[in-house]
Amino acid sequence: xxKYKTELMVGVFVVLTIGAILLLALKVAxxxxxxxxxxxxxxxxxxxxxxxxxxxxxxxGGVTIGRVSDIHLDKDDYTPxxxxxxxxxxxxxxxxxSVSILTSGLLGEQYVGFQPGFSFDGVEDLKNGDYLQDTxxxxxxEDLIGQFLFNRGGSDx
Amino acid sequence: xxxxxQVGANTIARIAAxxxxxxxxxxxxxxxxxxxxxxLTVRQVYVVGVQSxxxxxxxxxxxxxxxxxxxxxxxxxxxxxxxxGPMVSLSLLRELGPVxxxxxxxxxxxxxxxxxxxxxxxxxxxxxxxMMAVDPxxxxxxxxxxxxxxxxxxxxxxxxxxxxxxxxxxxxxWLGVDSGSYWSIMQSxxxxxxxxxxxxxxxxxxxxVVTWIAIFKGYDSIPTSEGISKATTETVVFSSLAVLxxxxxxxxxxxxxx
Numbered sequence: 001x002x003k004y005k006t007e008l009m010v011g012v013f014v015v016l017t018i019g020a021i022l023l024l025a026l027k028v029a030x031x032x033x034x035x036x037x038x039x040x041x042x043x044x045x046x047x048x049x050x051x052x053x054x055x056x057x058x059x060x061g062g063v064t065i066g067r068v069s070d071i072h073l074d075k076d077d078y079t080p081x082x083x084x085x086x087x088x089x090x091x092x093x094x095x096x097x098s099v100s101i102l103t104s105g106l107l108g109e110q111y112v113g114f115q116p117g118f119s120f121d122g123v124e125d126l127k128n129g130d131y132l133q134d135t136x137x138x139x140x141x142e143d144l145i146g147q148f149l150f151n152r153g154g155s156d157x
Numbered sequence: 158x159x160x161x162x163q164v165g166a167n168t169i170a171r172i173a174a175x176x177x178x179x180x181x182x183x184x185x186x187x188x189x190x191x192x193x194x195x196x197l198t199v200r201q202v203y204v205v206g207v208q209s210x211x212x213x214x215x216x217x218x219x220x221x222x223x224x225x226x227x228x229x230x231x232x233x234x235x236x237x238x239x240x241x242g243p244m245v246s247l248s249l250l251r252e253l254g255p256v257x258x259x260x261x262x263x264x265x266x267x268x269x270x271x272x273x274x275x276x277x278x279x280x281x282x283x284x285x286x287x288m289m290a291v292d293p294x295x296x297x298x299x300x301x302x303x304x305x306x307x308x309x310x311x312x313x314x315x316x317x318x319x320x321x322x323x324x325x326x327x328x329x330x331w332l333g334v335d336s337g338s339y340w341s342i343m344q345s346x347x348x349x350x351x352x353x354x355x356x357x358x359x360x361x362x363x364x365x366v367v368t369w370i371a372i373f374k375g376y377d378s379i380p381t382s383e384g385i386s387k388a389t390t391e392t393v394v395f396s397s398l399a400v401l402x403x404x405x406x407x408x409x410x411x412x413x414x415x
Contacts, residue, residue, distance in 0.1 A: 007199060017311035020317070021314055023321070024318055027340060028246050029347045
């Protein structure tokens with residue numbers, strides 16, 4: 001009887017542990033669901049990626065459709081190339097789509113804003129491995145201030 | 158000269174102790190496992206894990222509640238009380254869960270392991286086992302070691318989960334943070350691989366260190382009442398220091414360099 005009680009209590013312990021893992025996985029991390037899906041890759045060249053990081057979100061109108069999976073410098077023309085992993089749930093964006101690097105909130109982290117383009121005859125869909133042509137770089141505050149000062153100087157004349 | 162001699166003798170004794178500890182561990186782990194020892198391990202999981210459950214759950218609950226209370230009073234000034242969820246969950250999963258569990262585990266279970274094995278040695282039970290051709294490493298040490306390795310990460314996970322629920326209790330039910338933002342901002346911030354899994358790896362390392370120190374201190378104790386009391390104290394002190402030092406190293410490796 002005593003041995004049975006021990007086994008029962010160890011069983012309760014194991015059940016509690018599994019409960020904790022489930023709580024952490026589903027309620028806290030919520031990663032198992034979203035990362036399990038299939039993705040396809042798109043590439044985009046920017047002049048300046050600002051503070052964009054690997055695992056930053058790719059969003060269409062605020063909805064996350066994928067994540068940045070890799071950032072590297074093109075060896076030929078020394079511009080940053082960003083690899084976007086988009087969920088296969090969202091396929092068939094037209095070739096005219098554009099991406100820009102945006103900031104969430106005033107001090108928030110940066111993400112890739114994906115702007116689906118118009119699709120009309122002769123426009124193909126974006127497929128795995130395609131390059132996005134229309135890209136807008138991140139706003140760098142120093143450049144912006146420099147431009148502002150330059151413009152002011154010009155208007156005073 | 159005698160001072161130098163003492164330093165040298167101490168160093169040699171320490172290195173020999175590390176060697177004995179390694180030999181004990183390998184003797185316990187690489188011995189062929191027997192089916193009978195599984196039930197011994199289950200018995201030890203009960204002693205080491207289940208009986209530590211109360212202190213782990215209670216301290217996890219209160220630490221989560223205190224963190225929510227402290228975090229709320231600061232975050233509310235910036236209107237950022239929605240970040241309470243990530244604050245509580247990240248500090249629990251990354252640091253407090255593994256570390257506090259390891260410290261409590263060293264005090265609650267580690268000292269008991271040392272005292273038990275030390276007393277077995279003092280009352281010559283270990284030698285009697287050897288006389289009966291039963292390997293005490295396999296029969297006594299290995300089940301306790303595996304029980305520690307199994308129990309501590311489980312306890313750390315329970316600690317974190319209960320702490321997050323405790324943070325919810327204070328933050329949401331008492332102070333009025335929005336329940337949706339508590340969970341959803343937590344979900345978008347906490348990463349399974351980076352935060353949860355690294356916490357589990359941390360607690361596995363701590364479990365190995367704490368259990369190893371506890372068992373070795375008992376196994377290597379001077380078989381007198383003073384020797385056992387000294388070994389028990391050393392278990393708690395050494396394993397706490399080892400946990401805190403290792404925690405810094407592991408954190409630097411896991412989160413230090415992006």
